[in-house]
Amino acid sequence: MSAPAPASRFTLELRAITKRYAGTLANDSVSLRVAPGEVHAVIGENGAGKSTLMKIIYGAVQADAGEIRWHGRPANIPNPAAARRLGIGMVYQHFSLFDSVSVVENIALALPGAFDLRRLAAEVSELGNRYGLPVEPHRPLHQLSVGERQRVEILRCLLQRPQLMILDEPTSVLTPQAAQRLFEVLRRLATDGCSILYISHKLDEIRELCDNATVLRAGRVVGSAKPRDVSSAELARLMMGASPPPVHRDPYSRDPVARLSLRRLSRAPDDPFGTALRDVSLEVHGGEIVGIAGVSGNGQTELVSVLSGERTCASAMLMLDGADVGARPVSARRELGLAFVPEERLGRGAVPLLSLADNALLTGHGRDLVRRGFIARSRVARFAGDIIERFGVKCSGAAAPAQTLSGGNLQKFIMGREISLQPRVLVVAQPTWGVDVAAAAFLRQQLIDLSRSGAAVLVVSEELDELFEICDRIAVLFQGRLSPPSARADCRIEEVGLLMAGVGPAFDAAA
Amino acid sequence: MLRLALEARTEPQRVMRVGAPMLALLLATLASAPLFLSLGLNPLRALEIFFIEPLRTPNGISEWLLKASPLVLIALGLSVGFRANVWNIGAEGMYTVGAIFASVLALRFGAEPHRWLLPAMMLAGAMGGMLWAAIPALLKAYANTSEILVTLMLNYVAALLLGYLVNGPMQDPDGLNYPQTASFGASALFTPLWEGLRINGSVFITLAAVLLYWALVERSFLGFQMKVSGLAPAAARYAGFRESRVIWLSLMVSGATAGLAGMMEAAGPLGQLSPVISPGYGFAAIIVAFVGRLNPLGVLLGGLLLSLLYLGGEAVQLSMNAPASLSRAFQGLLLIFLLAADVLILYRVRVLRVP
Numbered sequence: 001m002s003a004p005a006p007a008s009r010f011t012l013e014l015r016a017i018t019k020r021y022a023g024t025l026a027n028d029s030v031s032l033r034v035a036p037g038e039v040h041a042v043i044g045e046n047g048a049g050k051s052t053l054m055k056i057i058y059g060a061v062q063a064d065a066g067e068i069r070w071h072g073r074p075a076n077i078p079n080p081a082a083a084r085r086l087g088i089g090m091v092y093q094h095f096s097l098f099d100s101v102s103v104v105e106n107i108a109l110a111l112p113g114a115f116d117l118r119r120l121a122a123e124v125s126e127l128g129n130r131y132g133l134p135v136e137p138h139r140p141l142h143q144l145s146v147g148e149r150q151r152v153e154i155l156r157c158l159l160q161r162p163q164l165m166i167l168d169e170p171t172s173v174l175t176p177q178a179a180q181r182l183f184e185v186l187r188r189l190a191t192d193g194c195s196i197l198y199i200s201h202k203l204d205e206i207r208e209l210c211d212n213a214t215v216l217r218a219g220r221v222v223g224s225a226k227p228r229d230v231s232s233a234e235l236a237r238l239m240m241g242a243s244p245p246p247v248h249r250d251p252y253s254r255d256p257v258a259r260l261s262l263r264r265l266s267r268a269p270d271d272p273f274g275t276a277l278r279d280v281s282l283e284v285h286g287g288e289i290v291g292i293a294g295v296s297g298n299g300q301t302e303l304v305s306v307l308s309g310e311r312t313c314a315s316a317m318l319m320l321d322g323a324d325v326g327a328r329p330v331s332a333r334r335e336l337g338l339a340f341v342p343e344e345r346l347g348r349g350a351v352p353l354l355s356l357a358d359n360a361l362l363t364g365h366g367r368d369l370v371r372r373g374f375i376a377r378s379r380v381a382r383f384a385g386d387i388i389e390r391f392g393v394k395c396s397g398a399a400a401p402a403q404t405l406s407g408g409n410l411q412k413f414i415m416g417r418e419i420s421l422q423p424r425v426l427v428v429a430q431p432t433w434g435v436d437v438a439a440a441a442f443l444r445q446q447l448i449d450l451s452r453s454g455a456a457v458l459v460v461s462e463e464l465d466e467l468f469e470i471c472d473r474i475a476v477l478f479q480g481r482l483s484p485p486s487a488r489a490d491c492r493i494e495e496v497g498l499l500m501a502g503v504g505p506a507f508d509a510a511a
Numbered sequence: 512m513l514r515l516a517l518e519a520r521t522e523p524q525r526v527m528r529v530g531a532p533m534l535a536l537l538l539a540t541l542a543s544a545p546l547f548l549s550l551g552l553n554p555l556r557a558l559e560i561f562f563i564e565p566l567r568t569p570n571g572i573s574e575w576l577l578k579a580s581p582l583v584l585i586a587l588g589l590s591v592g593f594r595a596n597v598w599n600i601g602a603e604g605m606y607t608v609g610a611i612f613a614s615v616l617a618l619r620f621g622a623e624p625h626r627w628l629l630p631a632m633m634l635a636g637a638m639g640g641m642l643w644a645a646i647p648a649l650l651k652a653y654a655n656t657s658e659i660l661v662t663l664m665l666n667y668v669a670a671l672l673l674g675y676l677v678n679g680p681m682q683d684p685d686g687l688n689y690p691q692t693a694s695f696g697a698s699a700l701f702t703p704l705w706e707g708l709r710i711n712g713s714v715f716i717t718l719a720a721v722l723l724y725w726a727l728v729e730r731s732f733l734g735f736q737m738k739v740s741g742l743a744p745a746a747a748r749y750a751g752f753r754e755s756r757v758i759w760l761s762l763m764v765s766g767a768t769a770g771l772a773g774m775m776e777a778a779g780p781l782g783q784l785s786p787v788i789s790p791g792y793g794f795a796a797i798i799v800a801f802v803g804r805l806n807p808l809g810v811l812l813g814g815l816l817l818s819l820l821y822l823g824g825e826a827v828q829l830s831m832n833a834p835a836s837l838s839r840a841f842q843g844l845l846l847i848f849l850l851a852a853d854v855l856i857l858y859r860v861r862v863l864r865v866p
Contacts (some may be wrong), residue, residue, distance in 0.1 A: 310748050330751030340749070348745040354738075361735065362750045370732040 008072025011036050011164050011195040012057070012088075017066035019052055026052040028219040029066070034164065039186060039196045041206040041227060044216035045239055045436030047406035050199050053216070054166050057197070058090045059083040081112075089162035091153045091170060097141055099273050104137040106427040109154045115304040127158055131185050142273040146297045147178045154185070165189065166197045171205060172433070172462060175295055176497040183209050201437065202465075215239055240438050247444055250452045252472045255286035258319075259456035260307075260425045265317040265326075267306055275299040277306065280482045282475060284425070284456040289447060290485055291471030292460045295500050300460050301343070304429045307458070308340040309333045321424060334366065337424030341415055341431065345407065349414040352403035356395060358426075359402050360384035360417055367421065383420070391416030392442070408435040415443055417448055426450060429460045444470045464493055478502045514756030517858040531852035538852075539845040546840060552831055560830055561823035561841070573710035575781060575818055580717045581606075581772035585796035588723045588768025590805040592761030594728065595737035596744070599762060601647065601662025604771040605640035605795025609770025610777040611673060611681075612639030614692060614784050617777070618681065621696030626663030628698050632774055635717075640770020643669065644762040651762075652755045658762070666793070674786050681784065691785040701779050713775040720768065725807040737761065769793060790821070802849055820845070 012034045018303040019027040027049045034040045044050050055061040057068065059077035068075050069173065070086055077083050080090070104121045111120075121137035128134050133151045150170065157165060167186075171179040186196055186209065198210055206213060207227040215223045215238045215386045223238045265280040277299050284290045288491050294300060306318070309330035320336050342348045350359045361369055361380050370379050384398040391412045395405055402410060413431070418426060431447065434439035448470055451457040460477075461467050467474055468488060473484035474497035483499050483506035499502060540558055547554040565571045585602045592599045613632040620628050649660040674690070676682075683693040701711035728734040740747040740757045747754070772792065781788060799817050803809030824838030 236846055308749070311752065329753070331753075333749055344745070347743045348749045351739055351743040351746045353742055358735070361732075362739065362746065365732060370690070373732055374726075374730050375732050375735060 008069065009035060009068070009221035011038075011071060012173070012197075013069040013072070014053075014057070015067040015069065017053065017063045017068070019049075019061065019063050021052075021057060025065070025219045027056070027066075030216070030221055032214050032221070033353040034195045036193045037190045038212060039190050039198055039210045041200065041210035043199075043201065043203070043206060043235065043239055045201075045408075045438065047218075047408065047436075048216040048239075049219040050216055051168070054090070054168060054197065054199060057083070057164075058166060069313055084160055084162075087161065087163040088166070089157035089160055089164070090166040090168070091150070091157055094166055097149060097152060099142040100140070100443060102138050102140050102373045103135055103144070103152050104476065106141055106152060107159060110156050111159065118458070122156055123159065123201070128155055129189055131158065132181065133185055146295055147174050150174070150182070158189075158359070162194060164195045164197065166199070168199045169201070170198075170222060171200065171202065175500045176464065176493065177501065178295075179205070203227075203235045206235070207232060217241060222462060223236060224262070228320045235274045236437050247441060247448065247469060249448050249470075252288060253473070254288040255323075255454070258283035259286050260284040260427075260458060261319045262307075263317055263319070265306065265313055267313045269302055270311065275302055275480045277302055278480045280477075280480075282458075282482060282485065284458050286424070286454045286456050287451060288458060288472040289451045289457040289470055291467035291474045292477050292482070293317055293464055293467050293474055293496055293500060294456065294460075294462070296462055298477050300429065300477060302480070303477065304340075304342070304427060304460055307427045308338070308342070325475050334363065339363070339418040339421045339423030339426045341411075341418050341426070341428040343429040343433070345410045346403060350402040350410060353401055355384075355399045355401055356388065356393075356405075356413060357381050357384040357398040359413070360398075362417075364417060364421060369393055377408065387413060387416040387420055390420070391446075393441075411435050412443065414438055415446065419446055423450075423455055425456045427460075430463075431459060431461065432463070432466060433461075439463065441467070464496060468493065476500055476504075476506075478507050481507055483507070516861050517854065518861050530851060531736070531855050534851040534855070535845065535848035538848045539841065542844050542848070543841045546837060547561055547833075550833065550837065552833060557827055557831060557833070557841075560826050561838075562819065564826045564830065565819060565822035569705075570708060573705070573708040574606075575815070575822055576714055577710050578821055579814040579818035580865050581716045581776055581792045582796050582799050582817055583811055584717045584720050584772045584775070585765075585769045585792055586615035586799035586803065586810045586814060587807070588765035589796055590724070590800045590803070590810055591727065591734075591737065591764045593741075593800055594734075594805050595741040595757045595761050596762035597758055598659045599644070599647070599662050599765045600797065601643070601665050601793070602725045602765060602796055603789060604662070604666040604790070605766045606773035606776075606789055606793050607666075607669040608643040608773070609636035609640040610773030610784060610788055611676060612636055612642075612770065613774035614681065614695075614777050617690060617695040617699035619759075621699030623696070624698045629701070629778065632699060632778055633771060636770045636774025636777075637767040638770065640766035640768070640773065641763050643770070644766025648759050650764040651758050658758070660679070673784065673788070677784050677786055683783075692783045695778065695784045699778060701775070701780055711779050713779055716771065716775065721807050721811050722731070728805075728807065733760070794863050798846055802846065804853070830841050 010033045014030060014032045016029040016031055017027050018029055030053060042050050042053065052061060056063045059079045059082050068077060075086060104117055104124055107124060108115045108117060108120055111235050124137045130311050133155055135151050135155065137149060170182060174182060190196055200206055210227050212378065213225050213227045214221055217239065225235065225238065227235065261283045262280050265277055267277045269276055275298060282302065306313050309328065313326045315324050315326045319334060320338055323336055325333050325336065346352045351362065360383050361375065364383055367383065369376055369383060381398050387393065388395060388398060393413045393416065405413065432443055435443065447457055447459065459467065459471060471488055473485040473487055474491050474496060476483045476496060478500065479502065483504060540554065544554040547557050566575060585606065589599055589602055613636040616628065616632050616635050617639060643665060647658045647666060650656040650661055651658045675694060677690045681692045683691060686693065701713050703711050736752040737757055739750065740752060776785060776788060795817055799810060799813040802816065803813035820842045824842060827833045827838045828835055
C-alpha cells in the first residue's frame with residue numbers, strides 16, 4: 001500500500017468525537033488512535049456506540065463535535081465516497097452485492113469511472129492470490145458461498161488501496177476454519193502497512209488477532225487493553241463493568257414423545273437463488289434444546305420459514321405435537337402451541353413504527369388481549385409491561401416505537417414475547433445475534449429454563465460457541481441437508497466445523 | 512458550502528401536526544400571489560373569496576357539507592385499503608356502479624310511497640360498489656394482478672356502462688331522447704333537512720362512517736392486522752395475518768363506501784342519472800385520504816377542505832372574473848404544499864457543512 005509521506009505516526013486519530021441522537025449520547029468524547037499496520041479492536045456491548053463511531057469514520061454519519069485526523073491532518077469526511085478517496089475501506093456485516101452478475105462486474109460497479117473488465121478481472125485474480133483470497137472473477141455471484149462473498153467484499157475494498165480497513169463482525173458468517181483463513185489475510189494486510197479496525201463481540205478472536213483494543217461503554221471509552229495480555233473474562237468485565245453470570249443448566253431429561261418432528265422434509269425454494277431442503281429429518285422432544293449449526297445460506301432461512309408456517313410444505317412432512325401441520329398456516333400452528341423468533345427483528349419479528357404494546361399484540365393476541373374483535377388496550381399494555389420488566393428491556397416504556405430500541409433490546413423484547421406465550425415448541429433463529437454478552441447470557445438462560453419446563457426448543461444459529469453452551473443435541477445443515485444430531489457430550493467443535501463445510505458421511509450422498 | 516439534509520425523527524413532531532397545514536396555506540398563498548397579481552387581482556381578496564365567501568350564507572354551508580359528504584365517505588373507505596397497502600384507484604367506477612344499482616330500484620319502485628325503498632337503495636348502492644370492487648380483489652388474490660391498474664381501468668368501463676344505460680335500457684321514455692333516466696319519485700329521494708336547502712339526511716351516514724372507521728382503525732384487531740400488513744408485510748406473514756383477507760376487506764369496504772356515496776348523490780342532489788354524475792369525487796377522495804393522513808378526523812377535515820376548494824374556486828371565477836385555470840392552479844398548489852409539509856412532521860431539517 002503506498003501511503004503519502006506520513007505527517008504523523010498514526011494513520012487515523014479521533015479526538016473527542018461526540019454524537020448525540022434524540023437525547024442520548026451515542027458517542028461521548030471518544031478518542032482513539034490507529035498506527036499503520038496495527039490491528040485495532042473496538043469492543044463494547046450493544047448500544048455502546050461502536051457502529052456510530054465506525055459510521056462517522058466512514059462518513060455515513062456526521063459527528064456533532066470532535067476532530068478526525070488522517071495522517072496527522074484534520075480531515076472532513078462528509079460521505080463514504082470521500083472516505084474511500086482518503087483510503088478508508090469498509091466491509092459490512094451484511095454484504096452489498098448483486099446476485100445476478102459476476103464477481104468482477106460486482107467489483108466494477110463499486111469503482112468510480114470507466115473500467116476495463118478484462119484488466120480488472122486479471123487484477124482481481126492477482127490480488128486474490130497475493131492475499132490468499134482466491135475467487136474466480138467470472139463466476140456469477142449467486143453461485144458463491146457466504147465465505148466467498150465476503151472475499152469479494154474484501155477484494156473490492158482492497159482494490160481501492162485502502163490504508164485503513166474497517167470490518168464489522170466479519171466472522172459471524174464463517175466456519176471456524178474459514179475464520180482462521182480470514183485472520184491470515186488480515187495479518188498479511190497489516191504486515192503490508194494497512195491499518196485495521198476490527199469490530200467484534202467474540203473476545204477470543206480479538207485476543208488472537210488484535211494488537212490493541214479500545215473498550216466502549218455507553219458511548220464513552222472506558223478503557224483500553226492489549227488483548228494478547230489479558231483474558232477473555234477480563235475483557236468482558238471491562239466491557240460490562242461486571243462479570244457475565246454463568247449459565248445454569250438443570251440436568252437433561254427429555255420426554256419420550258417428540259413434540260416437533262420433521263419427516264424427510266423436502267421443499268424447493270421460492271427464491272431462484274435460495275436453497276432446496278432435501279430429506280430433512282429431525283425430532284425435538286419436550287425438555288430438550290436441539291441446535292442446528294451451519295454457515296448461513298445453507299437452507300436455514302428456508303427451513304425456519306417452513307417450520308413457522310410462513311411457507312408451507314407437503315403434508316406428513318411436519319408434525320407438531322402429533323398433528324400434521326405441513327400444509328397449515330401460521331395461525332393454526334400458533335394455536336397448537338408453536339412460537340417463533342425470526343432472524344430479522346425489524347420488519348418481521350416486530351413492526352418498526354409501532355409501539356412495543358402493539359408489537360406485543362402482534363403474536364400475543366391469543367392471550368385474551370382481543371375481546372369481540374376489539375383490542376383490550378389495558379391488557380395489551382400490561383402484557384407488554386410484563387415482558388419489558390421480566391426481560392429487562394431498556395426502553396422508555398410500552399409506548400416506545402420498536403425502531404427506537406437497540407438491536408439487542410428489541411431481541412430481548414421479541415424473545416420475551418414468544419417465551420411469555422408459554423409455547424410447547426419454540427423455534428429460534430439466531431437468538432443472540434448482535435446481542436451483548438450480558439444480554440446473550442440472559443437469553444440463553446431463558447431458553448434453557450423454557451426447555452427444562454417441558455417445551456421443545458429448536459435453535460438455529462451460526463455461532464458454534466452458543467450452540468455448544470446451551471444445546472443438548474446438535475445437527476448441522478449443509479446445502480439443504482441435515483446431519484443426524486449428536487449429543488453435545490459426543491460432539492467436538494472441529495468435527496462440527498468440518499460438517500459445516502460439507503465434509504462427513506451425512507453429506508457424502510449429496511456430492 | 513452548506514447542504515440541507517433530512518434526518519428522520521424518532522417520534523413525530525406534535526407542533527408540526529398543526530403547524531404544517533398552516534405553513535402550507537401560507538406557502539400556497541405566497542406562491543400563487545404572483546399569478547393573481549399578474550392578472551391584476553388582489554391575492555388577499557382572492558383568499559377571502561376562496562375560504563370565507565362561500566360560507567357566508569346558509570345555502571353556502573349546505574352546499575359545502577353536501578359536497579364534502581361523498582368525498583369524506585369515499586375517502587374513509589379508501590383509507591382502509593391505503594393503510595394496508597391496497598391501492599384502490601377505482602372509487603369513481605364503484606361510485607358509478609353504486610349509483611346505477613340504486614337507480615334501478617328507484618326507477619322501478621319510486622312512483623309509489625315505500626318506506627323501505629331508501630334503505631333498499633342504500634344496500635343496492637353498497638352492493639354495486641362491492642361487486643365492482645370484487646373484480647380487482649379476485650384478480651389480485653388469485654392471479655396477483657396489480658389492483659392499481661385493474662381498478663383504474665374499471666373506472667372507464669363503469670363510465671361507458673353508465674353512458675350505455677342512460678342512452679338505452681334506462682333512458683327516460685318521455686325524455687325527448689335526452690341521455691338521462693326519468694326523475695326519481697319522492698320516495699326514492701332523501702328529504703332536505705331544511706326547506707329551500709339541498710342538504711339532506713345522508714350526511715349522517717357519512718358521520719356514522721367516520722365513527723365506524725375510527726373504531727375499525729383505532730380499536731379493532733382487524734384494523735390492527737390491516738395496519739401491520741401495510742407497515743410491514745413480512746411481520747404480518749410472521750404473525751399469521753392472511754394477506755388475501757386484507758385484500759378482500761380493503762376492496763369490499765372501499766367498494767361499499769364508494770357505491771353508497773354514488774347512491775347518496777343519485778338519491779340526493781341529482782335525482783336521476785345522466786352520463787356525468789360525479790365531479791371526480793372518486794379521484795378527489797384519494798387526495799382527501801392523504802391530506803387527512805388516513806386518520807378519521809383528518810379525513811373529515813380534508814373532505815371539508817377539498818369541498819371548500821371546489822366552492823371557492825367557483826366563487827373566485829364568479830366574483831373576480833378570474834379564469835377557471837387560476838382557481839385550479841391555486842387548488843393544486845395548496846394540495847402540493849400540504850402533502851409536502853408532512854415531511855416536517857416526520858423529519859427534521861439539518862444544515863450540513865460540505866467542504
